[in-house]
Amino acid sequence: MMRDEPQAQSDQLVVADKLARLRRFTPARIGLGRAGSGQLTATSLRFMLDHARARDAVHAALDFDSIGQSLCKRDWSVVAVRSAAADRGEYLRRPDLGRRLSPADRLVIDGQQRGNDVVIVAADGLSASAIETNLLPLLDHLRRLLLAQAVSIGPLVLVEQGRVAIGDEIGELLGAKLVVVLIGERPGLSAADSLGAYVTWRPQIGTMDSSRNCISNIRPAGLSPEDAARQIVGVIGLAFKHAMTGVLLNDFRGADAIPVIGPRE
Amino acid sequence: MSYHTTIDGTRWAFHDLKTLLAKASPARSGDALAGLAAQSAIERVAAQMALADLPLKTFLNVDLVPYEEDEVTRLILDSHDLAAFEPVSHLTVGGFREWLLDTRTMTSHLTALAPGLTPEMAAAVSKIMRAQDLIAVAAKCNIVTAFRNTIGQAGRLSTRLQPNHPTDDSRGIAASLLDGLLFGAGDAVIGVNPATDTLQDYMRVVSLLDDIRERLDVPTQTCCLGHVTTAIQAINLGAPVDLVFQSIAGSEKANRGFGVSLSVLTEAHDAALSLARGTVGRNVMYFETGQGSALSADAHFGIDQQTMEARAYAIARRFTPLLVNTVVGFIGPEYLYNGKEITRAGLEDHFCGKLLGVPMGCDVCYTNHAEADQDDMDGLLTLLCAAGVTFVIAVPGADDVMLNYQSLAFHDVLYARQTLGRRCAPEFEDWLQRMGLTDADGRLLEKPASGAIGPAIAQIETMKA
Structure with missing residues (x-):
């Protein structure tokens, strides 16, 4: 192959330089360079490190006692329960068990005060760090915005080894008009602490995912807890107005984002 | 019986x-x-x-x-x-x-x-x-489709360039898009999974993609992978929609879980055809599928997940799509536990799709809670290329920063081209050469001259989020 001309070489530097400057607009791995068709050694090893971090995040356990204590200090009435999945291994292979309360904890929920407008459920999902990082700031904003709308809020339910749909059983047992499930999303390479919020009108066991609205990517470097709370309350407002959530609610959407995607739990 | x-x-x-x-x-x-x-x-x-x-x-x-x-x-x-x-x-x-x-x-x-x-x-x-x-x-099946270029000819491998961004920032999407074009990716489609499924966002994303495609005169098609009903609304409002996308599954009940039916898909197909934006063909639909989607919606009727998956291709072929792909490793370990199961499923889905006459591609991918890694993806990509897969999906550095999973990197497509000899769509191949991104033999240049891509990169600096 011919050597590049000097003029072309300075041109190339401009392309590489300009592409590198675009990294401030995206966390994506752009402008990586290459060794033949392969990645550069440092890039390749960096990727393996990020994957190793994500793998470890999936298997880390959330410290429910500590979270519960912090919530109590902020005057939340907290109920801590477990799903029917006995451990992480079963949780990963049996999502059906993660969607249902353990029999003992079903009785616990059944014994709570019923008939509030909104019940908030917080579950570890696939990332303990998502709850550790984002739950408290998000709840601060959520409660302030919900109370401003004169909405009654039930006890906060903390779920170990929970999936999105466990909010249906909890919401149904508590007779809630609407349930918000805050759950750790599956860790990505760039972010292992992303929280998702799923809003479901008239939750009951068997509710389809197309009947929920989701606000995703809640984390300090993504959608901030304050903005997320505003979006969640926006969806809740629409849900109460139109007595529904899900794909059909999009017909009434305003400027606020109301994504509808399947659970990324 | x-x-x-x-x-x-x-x-x-x-x-x-x-x-x-x-x-x-x-x-x-x-x-x-x-x-x-x-x-x-x-x-x-x-x-x-x-x-x-x-x-x-x-x-x-x-x-x-x-x-x-x-x-x-x-x-x-x-x-x-x-x-x-x-x-x-x-x-x-x-x-x-x-x-x-x-x-x-x-x-x-x-x-x-x-x-x-x-x-x-x-x-x-x-x-x-x-x-x-x-x-x-x-490998003996051959299904050719066309819109603004020709997909699926023998010896070819096309790519969906997937420039996703966590908040759909226009500059971030454009940056990943240009990164992919510099690698020669994007001949199957330039397709964004929007972070939010609002009409406004959909309109902005398709307009952004269309604007860049037009400015660089790329012989390819673009797509915002929002819900099909959003696409219909956008078309009615005059948005530049090339391909209409929808996730589909193998039963009416499972599709109801996606918020779609055959009649909604027919409506969307008709709407996309009415725009007549294709220059060399009229295949206007893009579908994604994946084993386990029916079971996850409790809509599998006691049928195994691979048979339910194949039924989704019957829906796809009814609408003569440009592209169909299984998102094989995306659904998670409860459906496909490890690299071995993902590999097997990817090959089955590709085979069944091709046998049924569908232009089948594959998102060679995995999630961080599955027992899989890059080695598994290298294996599946290599096997699928041997099988003549129509297209694969690629993102910068194999890391999808919006959907939080690993797909292929633009580098991996280059490997398929250089080591396995797979070429991109003919019209796109000509464009790469016109743009000075490939040499006379069609090999991607290590350091291309700035050409027209340079100004396009510079323009991102002045764009709004």
Whole structure:
């Protein structure tokens, strides 16, 4: 192959330089360079490190006692329960068990005060760090915005080894008009602490995912807890107005984002 | 009716067709989750032996999902082409496998056969085929589609450039898009999964993609992978929509979980056709599928996940799509537990899609809670290239920063081109050369001159978020 001309070489530097400057607009791995068709050694090893971090995040356990204590200090009435999945291994292979309360904890929920407008459920999902990082700031904003709308809020339910749909059983047992499930999303390479919020009108066991609205990517470097709370309350407002959530609610959407995607739990 | 086989004096019985299909399926976590999997390795082989002896035409007389209850079953049976089926109508499933592998069975025979096959027949024969068989037969299929370029010619591998961004920032999407073009990716489609499914966002994303495509005069098509109903609204408002996207699954109930039906898809197909934006073809639909989606919506009717997946291709082919791909490793370890299961499923999906006449691609991918890594993806990509996969998906550095999973990197596509000799779509190949991104032999230049891409990069600096 011919050597590049000097003029072309300075041109190339401009392309590489300009592409590198675009990294401030995206966390994506752009402008990586290459060794033949392969990645550069440092890039390749960096990727393996990020994957190793994500793998470890999936298997880390959330410290429910500590979270519960912090919530109590902020005057939340907290109920801590477990799903029917006995451990992480079963949780990963049996999502059906993660969607249902353990029999003992079903009785616990059944014994709570019923008939509030909104019940908030917080579950570890696939990332303990998502709850550790984002739950408290998000709840601060959520409660302030919900109370401003004169909405009654039930006890906060903390779920170990929970999936999105466990909010249906909890919401149904508590007779809630609407349930918000805050759950750790599956860790990505760039972010292992992303929280998702799923809003479901008239939750009951068997509710389809197309009947929920989701606000995703809640984390300090993504959608901030304050903005997320505003979006969640926006969806809740629409849900109460139109007595529904899900794909059909999009017909009434305003400027606020109301994504509808399947659970990324 | 019951199905049975005898091995060493032991009689193995399977009380109905869906049980037989499920027990004959190579092992995967999703079938175990559904309580459908074979209980032992021998039971699985016994089911495969009984399945091999089954006349292929059995599938025309048994509706696994009741005809009256399910529009997908009605579509499959009502559109079945008996004349096209005739060449294999006398065969058993096992005999059909040998017919497919026979060197006298050529591309033209497979093309003619496709409308005569039901998804259940394709799924059944795949269950008694090894990976090598799935590759050998799929490699003989050839399905060519076109919109602004031509996809699926022999020896070609196209790519979906997937420039996703966590908040749909226009500059971030544009940056990943140009990064991909510099790698020669994007000839199948430049397609963004929006972070939010609002109409405004959809309109902005398709306009952004169309603007860059027009400015650089790229012979490819763009797509915002929002919900199909959002796409219809956007088209009605005059948005520049090339391809309409939708996720689909193998039963009416599962599709209801996605918020779609055949009538909604027909409406979307008509709307996209009305824009007449394709220059060399009129394939305007783009579908994604994946094993486990029916089970996850509790809409699988006691049928194994691979058979349900194949049924989704019957919906796809009804709309003569430009592109279809299985998002094979995205759904998670409860359906496909590890690299081995993901690899097998990717090859099955590609084979069944091609056999049914669908332009089948694959998102070679995995999630961080599955037991898989980059080595598994390298293996699946290499196998799929041997099988003649229509297209694969690629993102910067294999890291999708919006959907939080690993797809292929632009680098991986380059590997397929350089090591496996797969070329991109012809119109796109010419464009790469015009842009000075490839040399006279079509090889991507290590350090291309700035050309027209340079100003496009500079323009991002001045764009709004």
